Structure formats: C-alpha cells, structure tokens
Amino acid sequence: MRADLPPRRRPIEGAGLNILLLTSEFAPAMGGIGTYAREIAAAASRLGAKVTVVAPDYARQTRDDDRALPFEVARFRGGLHSMRDLPRKIMLARRGVRGDRYDVVHAADWPFFIPVALSRWRTSARVLMTVHGTEINEAQTPLKRIAIRSAGVFGPRTEVVANSRFTETLFRERFTVDPARISAINLGVSEFWFGAPRKRREIRLAYRLPEDRLVMITVARITRRKGLHLTLAALSQLPDNLRQRITWLVIGPDGEADYVDELRRAAGQAACDIRFLGPQPNEAIRDLYAASDFFCLTGLPDTTGRVEGFGLVYLEAGAAGLPSVATEVGGVPDAVLADETGILVPPSVESISLAIAELAADRGLRAILAAGASAHARALSWERCAATTYGLAYASKRATADRAIGTVA
Known part of the structure; x- marks a missing residue:
C-alpha cells in the first residue's frame, strides 16, 4: 500500500496554504465523501492553495483522470475501507505528514482519523477531521471508543468540522470535546x-x-x-x-x-x-x-x-x-x-x-x-466551504443567505 507523494516542498510565499487531504473514498468510486473530497480540494486550489489528495486506486488506472484535476492526487493500493487496512493507513499517514511540508493535514473521513491522530507529533500543521454523521454513531461500540480514546483522536490539536448543525449536535452529544474546536460548515454546490x-x-x-x-x-x-x-x-x-x-x-x-x-x-x-x-x-x-x-x-x-x-x-x-x-x-x-x-x-x-x-x-x-x-x-459554494474550512481568503461571487453556515465575511 504505497502512495507516491510528490517531492518535499515548503509553501511558496504568496501562493497560499499547502494542504494534505487524506480520504478513503474518491473517484472513480461514487459517494458523498468522495464528492466532498474532490470538490473541497478543487475549490481550495482555485483559492490559491496547493493541495495533495491521498486516495485509494481501486485497482484501476486513474492517471489520465487525475491529471485533469487542479490538484495533485497520490494514489495508494486499496479500495473501500476495511479495518484490515488500518495499520497500512497509519504508516501512510506517518510518512505523509513528517516534517514541515504541509500547513494543514485534513482527514476527510473517519478511516483516516486514527492514522492522522497518531501522526500529529510529526508535524506542526493544523489537524482537521471532518465528520459526516453516520460514523459518529458507528464509533460508539466499546472497541471503537477505546481505540479513539487511546489514539487521542479528538485531542487538543484536532479541529472537528461537521457538515451540518445536526452533525455538530450529534458529535457534541457523543464526544466530550472543547466546543471552540468544533465548527458546522455546510457543504457546497458545484457550478x-x-x-x-x-x-x-x-x-x-x-x-x-x-x-x-x-x-x-x-x-x-x-x-x-x-x-x-x-x-x-x-x-x-x-x-x-x-x-x-x-x-x-x-x-x-x-x-x-x-x-x-x-x-x-x-x-x-x-x-x-x-x-x-x-x-x-x-x-x-x-x-x-x-x-x-x-x-x-x-x-x-x-x-x-x-x-x-x-x-x-x-x-x-x-x-x-x-x-x-x-x-x-x-x-x-x-x-x-x-x-x-x-x-x-x-x-x-x-x-x-x-x-x-x-x-x-x-x-x-x-x-x-x-x-x-x-x-x-x-449561497452555498464550494469556495465558501473551502475558505471557511482552511482559513483562505474568499470574495463571494454568489448571492448571500443569512442561513448559510460557514460563511466568510
């Protein structure tokens, strides 16, 4: 299970943040998390960030499709997540975050929560984890709660991003985390x-x-x-x-x-x-x-x-x-x-x-x-979602709405 990460580099002055996004679901697989990972990475790239997405290859040749994307994609050998993949994902995250290469490390879905949490000490980057809803309930089994607690998944350096007010409330009910480190940021709509x-x-x-x-x-x-x-x-x-x-x-x-x-x-x-x-x-x-x-x-x-x-x-x-x-x-x-x-x-x-x-x-x-x-x-663009999630500058080109969650002024 090997990801060919691009050569080590530092963020370029004036070019924006350098972001590492790890996801267990991505094209060509269909699904909401895959859509989220692709769209927020593309939007962050349009706003000037340098983005590397680490995603499974599903045993397919994806090079041509990946080249057409406005960000880098590092594929690893794998498919839809299984708990058997966890040790390999831990090694992948440890190798990916070492040093000061990235400003933000973002686990886009729960299979990368523990791997990223165990790798925090290797980087000074901001650590983000996005919760989508279902995985919050699925993490309530005794074994998973022990694993989450032992790995310090939602420890002091972790910022939690929820995709709705409902998901934020559900997370608060299930986990004791400082409210200041939890944000509800609605998803976006592609043009x-x-x-x-x-x-x-x-x-x-x-x-x-x-x-x-x-x-x-x-x-x-x-x-x-x-x-x-x-x-x-x-x-x-x-x-x-x-x-x-x-x-x-x-x-x-x-x-x-x-x-x-x-x-x-x-x-x-x-x-x-x-x-x-x-x-x-x-x-x-x-x-x-x-x-x-x-x-x-x-x-x-x-x-x-x-x-x-x-x-x-x-x-x-x-x-x-x-x-x-x-x-x-x-x-x-x-x-x-x-x-x-x-x-x-x-x-x-x-x-x-x-x-x-x-x-x-x-x-x-x-x-x-x-x-x-x-x-x-x-009112709910992916640029707004990316800007609010990563702290990027953003001037909205769309009409605003009072109820849009995760709005950049």
Whole structure:
C-alpha cells in the first residue's frame, strides 16, 4: 500500500496554504465523501492553495483522470475501507505528514482519523477531521471508543468540522470535546448544477415525457433508509386525477436486493407512471432535473445508526431550479429550508402525500420555492466551504443567505 507523494516542498510565499487531504473514498468510486473530497480540494486550489489528495486506486488506472484535476492526487493500493487496512493507513499517514511540508493535514473521513491522530507529533500543521454523521454513531461500540480514546483522536490539536448543525449536535452529544474546536460548515454546490446545456423541451422529447406531465424526480441509492417506499405509498394515496398526471423518475444504483425487489413489485402494481432509470452520469441527471418540476426524497430514521448528515442532492436539485419535498431527518433541514426552498414534513405516508399534492397542484408555489431553492444553492459554494474550512481568503461571487453556515465575511 504505497502512495507516491510528490517531492518535499515548503509553501511558496504568496501562493497560499499547502494542504494534505487524506480520504478513503474518491473517484472513480461514487459517494458523498468522495464528492466532498474532490470538490473541497478543487475549490481550495482555485483559492490559491496547493493541495495533495491521498486516495485509494481501486485497482484501476486513474492517471489520465487525475491529471485533469487542479490538484495533485497520490494514489495508494486499496479500495473501500476495511479495518484490515488500518495499520497500512497509519504508516501512510506517518510518512505523509513528517516534517514541515504541509500547513494543514485534513482527514476527510473517519478511516483516516486514527492514522492522522497518531501522526500529529510529526508535524506542526493544523489537524482537521471532518465528520459526516453516520460514523459518529458507528464509533460508539466499546472497541471503537477505546481505540479513539487511546489514539487521542479528538485531542487538543484536532479541529472537528461537521457538515451540518445536526452533525455538530450529534458529535457534541457523543464526544466530550472543547466546543471552540468544533465548527458546522455546510457543504457546497458545484457550478455544474446551475442549468443544463439542453432545453427542457428537447430533454422531454428525448425521454418521452409529454409537456403536460408533472415530473417528480428522485436521485438516491435505492435503499430502505432513503424512504422510496414512503414516496410510493404517498403517490398511491393521491386523488386519481392528480396521480395520473405525475411521472416519477427514480435515478440511482440498487441497494439491498430484497428491498429493491419489494419496491419494484409494488411500483409495478401501482396505478402510476414510475420509471427506474438506474445510475446515470451527472450530465444526464442535470438534463433530467431541467425536464422535471420538483424533487422528492423522503428519508427516514435508520435503526442501524446510519443518518443523513446533510443532503447535498437537495442542493444540487435546487441549483437546477427544483423545489423539494423532503422529510425532517438528520441534517436535511440545512439543505432544505422549510417553506423557503421546499416542503419539509415528518417521515409519514400521510404527510408526504399531502406535500406532494400541494406542490404538484400549485404552479405558483413551485415557482416561489424554486426561486428560494436556487438562491439557497447559490449561497452555498464550494469556495465558501473551502475558505471557511482552511482559513483562505474568499470574495463571494454568489448571492448571500443569512442561513448559510460557514460563511466568510
């Protein structure tokens, strides 16, 4: 497990910070943490920082794709994290942080928390660790708590970055850490999602979506905690004349096989136009957003401890001008502002059905919430996220929003 880190160098005067970001999830693997690592590294680079991302290679040739990125990528042999990888990650972090080469060392996800914590004494750099939500609950087992305590993971030199107010609160409840070392910094939205290059009419023709159809779109892994079965049941409760006007597009990879089979069977028996499109590239998702009328994702609390730490997909849909129907779980209320960018409801079939009916039946309400969703997304750029996380200078080019967490004045 070897990372070919670039030659030792000191930060260049006036060129900004020198940042080492370690992540266990990165392209070509799909996932929220991988998106976070790529986007915050790219944004920091645009703001003048020198960034090196250490990431697994997934046993693939990634050199050409990595060269196209605005930062350096050092790959190590590995894939999705296993606890068997921990000793090798510890050696990787120790080798990477030695000396005064970096100003900031950032563990972007929990598999690098212990390795970075054990390497702190080798560097005078700021040490950052980002918590995303689920790993906070998963770290409550006796064995993991002992490991975290023994390694001094959240010790005096560690700064903790939470991706939402919910995640910050959850972390405070689970770990005793000086509040001054914990910050809630919302994620950002890439400029990619603001508008599609193709026209709505053209996209609808391509996907055989009649102009008089109301198109509701969901983008998520088809897994129980994402609550697609609640959305399906809610659609089934709509009045016939409204339900028959709606097409529901479901985009995303399959999750638990039994759940996917159950959902598809139920969808086949429903008197509604439901289309499972599977995983799609971002360009196709952006086009389908432009062809849709509103977004819907109705997650629910998960007994396994997995949580929705933020909900970046709501912001991406909002950037495309879509209001949302969403459930009040985890950090979603930071991504969907109630009655400003969408409709937030409890995770119940009745509440979701009423919200879908209200949004589907009222074009004016959709327009008002769409404007709010777009403005909220514009206030949350990745440059703002990177600047607040690393202390970089930043002059916003987007509209500001009072509720944007992690704002640089």
